[in-house]
Structures are given as C-alpha cells and as structure tokens.
Amino acid sequence: MAAETKKSFKFVVVGGGIAGVTCAEQLASQMPSADVALLTAAPLIKAVCNFKQVSKTLEEFDVEEKPSSVLEGKYPNLRVIQSAVTALHAQQHTLLTLNGLEIHYEKLCICSGGRPNLLTHDNPHVLGIRDTDSAQEFQKRLSKAKRIVVVGNGGIALELVFEVEGCEVIWAVKDKAIGNKFFDAGAAQFLIPSLDSDKPDRAATCKRVRYTVESPGGTEGLTIATERKPSRSSMLNEPGSALGPDWHEGINLRGAEEMSHRVSVEYETEMKQIYTQQEFMLLSLESQTAVTDSWPVYVELTNGKKFGCDFIISATGVVPNTEPFLHGNNFEVAEDSGLKVDDHMMTSEPDVYAAGDVCTAGWKHSNLWQQMRLWSQARQMGWYAGRCMAADILNETIELDFCFELFSHITRFFNYKVVLLGRFNGQGLGVNQELLVRCTKGHEYVKVVLSEGRMLGAVLIGETDLEETFENLILNRMDLTPYREELLNPNIDIEDYFD
The missing domain is CATH 3.50.50.60 (FAD/NAD(P)-binding domain)
Structure with a gap:
C-alpha cells in the first residue's frame, strides 16, 4: 500500500529554529486538542531552555539542539515532519514538500528565518x-x-x-x-x-548539550560527525536553523x-x-x-x-528566507525583503502568519522599539504568533504583546555582559538627544540617551546591575532633568534612589 501523501492539520509551522519551535510549542500547549505540524528541513530543531525573565522585557535563555522526537514526546498533538517546503498555494491553504507530501492547513506560520548574505x-x-x-x-x-x-x-x-x-x-x-x-x-x-x-x-x-545526526543521545561539546550524509536542506542549498546565543x-x-x-x-x-x-x-x-x-x-x-x-x-548579515513562499502568491514584501506582518503577525495572505527573521514588523512601532532580527526577538515573535493564531481560532481578541513596547536585548561580547535598551544608539533622534556616559576601563561602560529630560535608551556593558532600574525609568517616561547629574554617579545607589 502506498504511503499517504496528503495530510491535514489545524496549525502548520514552517521552520525548526527558535521562532518556529516556540510558535509550535505555544500552539500545542495552548490548544491540546488541535493537530499541530512543525515542518523543518534540518534533522534537528532548536529549542529554548533555561528561560529567565530578567525584567519586564529583558529575557535570558539558552538554545538546545534536539532531535524532533523530544518535542513529539512532550506534546502528543505535535507532529514534526522533516522535509523542505517546495511550494505554497496560499489560496488553497496547501503546502507541498520535497518528500512528496501535500499538507493542508487551517492556519500557517512561516518561520523560515534568514539566509546568510x-x-x-x-x-x-x-x-x-x-x-x-x-x-x-x-x-x-x-x-x-x-x-x-x-x-x-x-x-x-x-x-x-x-x-x-x-x-x-x-x-x-x-x-x-x-x-x-x-x-x-x-x-x-x-x-x-x-x-x-x-x-x-x-x-x-x-x-548546552548539542547533538549530531548520528548520535541522538548527545555528547558534551560540538562533535564533527564523520561520513555524514548530506541533509535535504543542504542538497537544496538551504541553511539550517540559526545558531542562537x-x-x-x-x-x-x-x-x-x-x-x-x-x-x-x-x-x-x-x-x-x-x-x-x-x-x-x-x-x-x-x-x-x-x-x-x-x-x-x-x-x-x-x-x-x-x-x-x-x-x-x-559575516555580513542575513536576508529573509522567503523562498519558495512568494511564487504564485500575493504577499506584501517589505523593503528589506521580509514578509510584512501586522500587529497580529499576519501576512497579507489569508490565514498565513510569519515570525522571526523572515518577517518584517509592519505595524506602527512604539517609539522605544525597533526590529533587529535577533534570537531574542525570534523567540518573542514566535510565542506571540502562536497566541495570535490560537486567539483567531477561538474568536478571542488579543492585544499587542508588551515585549514590543520597549526594545531590550541581553548578550555577551568580548566576555562582557551587554544590555541594550530602547533607542540605545539614539536611533532617529538626530541632534535632539543628550548622552551621559560613565566608563571604568576594563570594568564597565554605561551610556544613557536622554531627550527632553526623559531617558529613551541605554547601553550597559559589564556587571552594572542597572538594567531593571533603567528599564523602569524608560517605561515610566519620567522627567529626569532634576536628577541628571546624579544618574551615573557611582557613589549613589541609583536603584534605591528611584525605588
């Protein structure tokens, strides 16, 4: 008997990276009775672990590379299909895959990431x-x-x-x-x-434990697999999921x-x-x-x-990986080549959403947020897209998530902790900005961006412990004119000052 070539799911997510996996997990957990499919060209998926909410908008997490069976074991209603997508027929709500499957969806989220430029x-x-x-x-x-x-x-x-x-x-x-x-x-x-x-x-x-194709049990560190068969994604010259932090x-x-x-x-x-x-x-x-x-x-x-x-x-950045979704469809594409999405992560095609590096935020942004195609934003977008898709099925209204109110990112460069908040480089402010800087060589670098007395952004390098206080000052839009001389005074505990 020939293998079944047609499948149908309520939700389909394309992409095994941070955005796609987060979206699929959100859908599977929020709607346990709905069939969810995650399509990935790579044999392994990227999953968020050790998630920590540092402040209202700042998040820290690690990324684990896992076999798809781990996801399927965790969510009985989630099916992972390893195959690249060759075509999308948006009007018919149908995807075609490299291994010959025809997949029908009720709601689709494209999380195919970016490819190296x-x-x-x-x-x-x-x-x-x-x-x-x-x-x-x-x-x-x-x-x-x-x-x-x-x-x-x-x-x-x-x-x-x-x-x-x-x-x-x-x-x-x-x-x-x-x-x-x-x-x-x-x-x-x-x-x-x-x-x-x-x-x-x-x-x-x-x-983090990383896995090779040959040894799903995993080993410490990253192993170079020998005599590795090329994956379908590599044969198509398509990259796997982004590496993450x-x-x-x-x-x-x-x-x-x-x-x-x-x-x-x-x-x-x-x-x-x-x-x-x-x-x-x-x-x-x-x-x-x-x-x-x-x-x-x-x-x-x-x-x-x-x-x-x-x-x-x-290392010259990435471009949104929109192939092969554009052919024969009528997506609105942004100037940066991303699929344009509204404030519910919906594209211009019916029932098609997008999240992560492949999409471009097309709604009117908060004046403190900008899209930067970072792994932190991929997680946030994937999570929010999953919530929006479920809300649409349930006929529920949903507000734009708070994470899009203030740009925030935490990472490490040159072995220093780096926190970026709001308009950290004075983006769009021109001459209408004032910078306050405190620098201790080899220890910390703190920069605050003020405009008309209000803090709009900050760069924190080193173990400053100022991120939560500065985040609150930015969000509260407090007039700091009376305090500007003391904001970066190392002899004043600024946390207590504004407690």
Whole structure:
C-alpha cells in the first residue's frame, strides 16, 4: 500500500529554529486538542531552555539542539515532519514538500528565518556561519589555518574575532568603529583592548548539550560527525536553523599556530575583489610586485590593501528566507525583503502568519522599539504568533504583546555582559538627544540617551546591575532633568534612589 501523501492539520509551522519551535510549542500547549505540524528541513530543531525573565522585557535563555522526537514526546498533538517546503498555494491553504507530501492547513506560520548574505556563493574559500553545519565546517577549516579574513561588523563577527585563537585574524569593517549595530564608538573603544589581551580560562564543557545526526543521545561539546550524509536542506542549498546565543561555546576555535588571538582591524573598508592563488600571482607579475608568501586565496579591500589568507568568513548579515513562499502568491514584501506582518503577525495572505527573521514588523512601532532580527526577538515573535493564531481560532481578541513596547536585548561580547535598551544608539533622534556616559576601563561602560529630560535608551556593558532600574525609568517616561547629574554617579545607589 502506498504511503499517504496528503495530510491535514489545524496549525502548520514552517521552520525548526527558535521562532518556529516556540510558535509550535505555544500552539500545542495552548490548544491540546488541535493537530499541530512543525515542518523543518534540518534533522534537528532548536529549542529554548533555561528561560529567565530578567525584567519586564529583558529575557535570558539558552538554545538546545534536539532531535524532533523530544518535542513529539512532550506534546502528543505535535507532529514534526522533516522535509523542505517546495511550494505554497496560499489560496488553497496547501503546502507541498520535497518528500512528496501535500499538507493542508487551517492556519500557517512561516518561520523560515534568514539566509546568510554571503559575499559570493560560488567560491569554496568563502564561508558563512549561520547554522550548526557551517559552524562545524568553520571549526574544521580553522584547525589548519594560520590566517583568516573576517568581513562584517555584526554579532557573529564580534563573537568570532574574540573567540578565535592560534590564528591571525584580519577584520574588515565598513564602519568607523566595531559593532556599530549594537553600540557607539565609545563602547567600541572600551571593548577594543579585549582583542589584545588573553582570554580568561573558561570551563571546558558546554552549558548546552548539542547533538549530531548520528548520535541522538548527545555528547558534551560540538562533535564533527564523520561520513555524514548530506541533509535535504543542504542538497537544496538551504541553511539550517540559526545558531542562537553563545553558539561558540563548547567548540574548539583554535587555528594551526601557537599564538593566542591576534586581531588586526581594517576600518571603513569593504571587500573589493577576491583572487585565487593563480590570479593573484598573475596580477603580481603584471604589476611587477614581489609575492613573499603563498595563500589559498587573496582579498583586496576598498582601502587598497591586499591580504592572503586560508579562507574568508562572510559575516555580513542575513536576508529573509522567503523562498519558495512568494511564487504564485500575493504577499506584501517589505523593503528589506521580509514578509510584512501586522500587529497580529499576519501576512497579507489569508490565514498565513510569519515570525522571526523572515518577517518584517509592519505595524506602527512604539517609539522605544525597533526590529533587529535577533534570537531574542525570534523567540518573542514566535510565542506571540502562536497566541495570535490560537486567539483567531477561538474568536478571542488579543492585544499587542508588551515585549514590543520597549526594545531590550541581553548578550555577551568580548566576555562582557551587554544590555541594550530602547533607542540605545539614539536611533532617529538626530541632534535632539543628550548622552551621559560613565566608563571604568576594563570594568564597565554605561551610556544613557536622554531627550527632553526623559531617558529613551541605554547601553550597559559589564556587571552594572542597572538594567531593571533603567528599564523602569524608560517605561515610566519620567522627567529626569532634576536628577541628571546624579544618574551615573557611582557613589549613589541609583536603584534605591528611584525605588
């Protein structure tokens, strides 16, 4: 008897990353009598664990990579189907998958994430880091490398240049300072000395268990699986789910040299040209320039400098992974190529929702919130989308979740705790802002953004313990004019001051 090729579910979620898994879990737990399907191209799913609500809007959590059977065991009404989506027929409420399934849904949520915005897709010496497979490939290549070039100035680049040891790193950033997506030039100057110092010893084991395809029981750390069969997602050239926070923990990021980490930053420059070894030798002969060393690949930057290296890391962000959902459908697509969603995470197609990196928040934002395609926002959007889908089925009204009232993100860079609140970089304020800064070298960096006497944003680097107090001051929209001189006074316990 032939296998059944048509299936029907009340809720279908596409994507095994943080947004998709969170959405599916929310639906399965809120509506235990409804059939929920989670479609994922990868064999493993990403699940949030050790969740901690730090304050009203700040959240901390780890990400575990798990076999899908763990989810199915936890939620009897949840079915995980491992297959890539090849087509969506939104008017017919039908999805087609690579393994030949036709899936009918009542409500659909697209959580297909983003794909790396690679410098080039056809050069074997250019590597992007997005999912577990690419992180493993990076670890493997790095172990034999003496020099790498990192292009990009986002979160992955910031983490990577600090973690790599035993290998020279040339870091090309297009801005005047590192990490300008997350903080200003002052904070960048505070962090730069960390690139020249030895990293503190860290526990050898990873705080999250990671799994390979071959050993679902799991091992500590990240194992490179041998003789691994290519997954359907890799055959389709589709990335797996995003890595999530602290992706580098438990991975040995050491190159072939004995040195600690050595990073050279090239500011205000971008990639101009990539040369093979043969191309570069010919170029050198034509220009009568002596080549003193030989590398597998060479780069030319827009500042005129040329470097040879073992390979190039393209850490230049992601683009919404909207394929293959657009074909034959009438989605409203935002300028940044994301699926535009309203304040209930609904797209322009009937009964189709979207959450995480694939979508663009199309509602009128709070003046203290902005979308940044971070794993914290992927979790929030996935959770809220699940609530909205269930509310629609139950004919219940639902308000925009409070997490969209204030932008807040907590992470670690260069071994420092980093908290970002509100308009932390004065986004959109122009000259109508005042900055208060407190900096103690090697210990903390605190910046407050004020406008018309009210706190609109903050950057906190180090163990400042100010996040909850500053969050309250931002949300309360309190006029701080009488207190501005005392806000960052280290001799005053600001928490008690405004208690």
